[in-house]
Amino acid sequence: MKHLLPLSCLVSVALFGACDGNLSSSTNGDPSQPNTGEDMPISGNPDMDTPGSGKDMQDPSGTPDMITYPASDCGVTAMYNKLEPTCATCHRGGNTPYFASADAFYNLIVTSPLWVTPGDPQNSPLIALLKGEATGTYTQMPLGADTFEDLENQGNTDTTIEEISTFITELDGCNRTQPDATVNAPIERKRARQIVNTLYQHLGLTKDDVLAFTKSRNYNDSVYPIYNPDDVKPVTNDPHISPHTQSPGIRWYAIGGGSRLYGTKSNTIFSPTFGQAITQVSQAWCGFSIKKDGNLALFKHVSKDSLLSSTDAQIRDNIKYLMLRFWGHVATDEEIDAMKTNVFDSYISPDESTEAEHRTAWTAVCATLIRDPMWLSY
Ligand code: HEC
Numbered sequence: 001m002k003h004l005l006p007l008s009c010l011v012s013v014a015l016f017g018a019c020d021g022n023l024s025s026s027t028n029g030d031p032s033q034p035n036t037g038e039d040m041p042i043s044g045n046p047d048m049d050t051p052g053s054g055k056d057m058q059d060p061s062g063t064p065d066m067i068t069y070p071a072s073d074c075g076v077t078a079m080y081n082k083l084e085p086t087c088a089t090c091h092r093g094g095n096t097p098y099f100a101s102a103d104a105f106y107n108l109i110v111t112s113p114l115w116v117t118p119g120d121p122q123n124s125p126l127i128a129l130l131k132g133e134a135t136g137t138y139t140q141m142p143l144g145a146d147t148f149e150d151l152e153n154q155g156n157t158d159t160t161i162e163e164i165s166t167f168i169t170e171l172d173g174c175n176r177t178q179p180d181a182t183v184n185a186p187i188e189r190k191r192a193r194q195i196v197n198t199l200y201q202h203l204g205l206t207k208d209d210v211l212a213f214t215k216s217r218n219y220n221d222s223v224y225p226i227y228n229p230d231d232v233k234p235v236t237n238d239p240h241i242s243p244h245t246q247s248p249g250i251r252w253y254a255i256g257g258g259s260r261l262y263g264t265k266s267n268t269i270f271s272p273t274f275g276q277a278i279t280q281v282s283q284a285w286c287g288f289s290i291k292k293d294g295n296l297a298l299f300k301h302v303s304k305d306s307l308l309s310s311t312d313a314q315i316r317d318n319i320k321y322l323m324l325r326f327w328g329h330v331a332t333d334e335e336i337d338a339m340k341t342n343v344f345d346s347y348i349s350p351d352e353s354t355e356a357e358h359r360t361a362w363t364a365v366c367a368t369l370i371r372d373p374m375w376l377s378y
Contacts (some may be wrong), residue, residue, distance in 0.1 A: 119172025204297030
């Protein structure tokens with residue numbers, strides 16, 4: 001049997017998972033406190049969906065390939081993995097992203113009094129839904145001709161109602177450890193505007209510098225400056241610029257910059273176009289930063305005028321300084337070693353190095369720091 005709810009109520013179910021008493025609340029749920037969804041973070045981290053994510057939590061002495069789940073997981077990830085093939089096609093996103101990840105399943109279904117009463121499968125509407133006996137908006141899940149029970153009888157599910165009932169029974173008294181907030185912290189790429197502004201700041205450059213160096217290198221004078229075509233005063237003299245198809249707006253566009261004027265949307269995707277643009281720009285602009293007279297943005301512990309005379313200790317100190325400047329991160333000795341060996345040293349001839357080699361090596365260190373997720377994201 002199917003209840004038809006008023007539209008406002010349907011919307012409330014879809015968005016907040018609660019609707020004035022139409023969905024029987026569980027015995028331990030407080031009906032006066034509809035679930036607002038506020039405390040239901042949805043983890044979008046794809047790594048957390050996979051069975052392999054359990055590896056991080058297991059005893060390091062265990063067999064590396066064997067996937068085990070800590071007792072504190074309360075069987076949630078395992079149950080998620082078994083239901084996912086039947087449910088996720090419709091519930092990976094949208095208004096009811098119950099199966100976007102194991103954490104979404106946990107936050108939106110397992111801990112929701114609307115669907116699950118820990119310790120009491122009889123009073124868990126989820127079970128009724130799977131049997132096609134639910135009394136809410138939908139009588140069964142999945143939608144379609146067959147109920148979950150039918151599919152189970154046909155051998156077309158990865159778990160059984162009995163197993164799900166046991167899972168619910170064992171939830172009673174089990175405290176699932178909430179995932180580490182730092183692991184699930186949302187990471188966002190810097191926007192185009194942030195990238196351009198931060199580059200100028202970190203490298204000690206101005207638009208005019210970039211334009212001047214670009215000209216002196218005899219590049220197409222609109223390739224390296226990056227500007228938002230909506231800005232009042234473009235750095236180019238060409239009045240006929242059509243951004244995102246012509247430079248210099250093309251680089252703005254490549255790094256995800258949008259334009260109201262030209263109707264292009266901004267984005268923060270790590271696309272191949274973005275990767276290519278940031279690689280070229282970081283190398284060129286780091287070079288400009290070093291070339292600019294009197295600009296000491298990249299050099300605190302080595303002498304810019306005689307890089308060749310730097311001691312190993314000074315080079316290491318300067319790498320540490322740059323990691324702090326670019327990443328806001330106090331580097332460990334290992335991180336400094338890795339940067340020096342893998343990047344810096346590979347530009348330096350072992351026997352007789354030159355000033356030019358040192359400049360190139362610092363350019364490479366600088367560009368490496370910029371291309372790193374530590375710099376590109378926040
Ligand atoms: C063929 C698509 C489809 C599949 C497969 C599916 N669902 Fe749904 N489900 C829906 C739709 C559509 C809704 C209505 C809400 C919405 O638009 O997302 C819904 C709603 C729900 C609701 C809320 C019901 C209510 O009355 O508010 C739950 C809980 C649910 N699904 C669980 C499941 C589970 C568990 C599975 C797997 C056993 C599953 N669904 C499989 C399409 C599907």
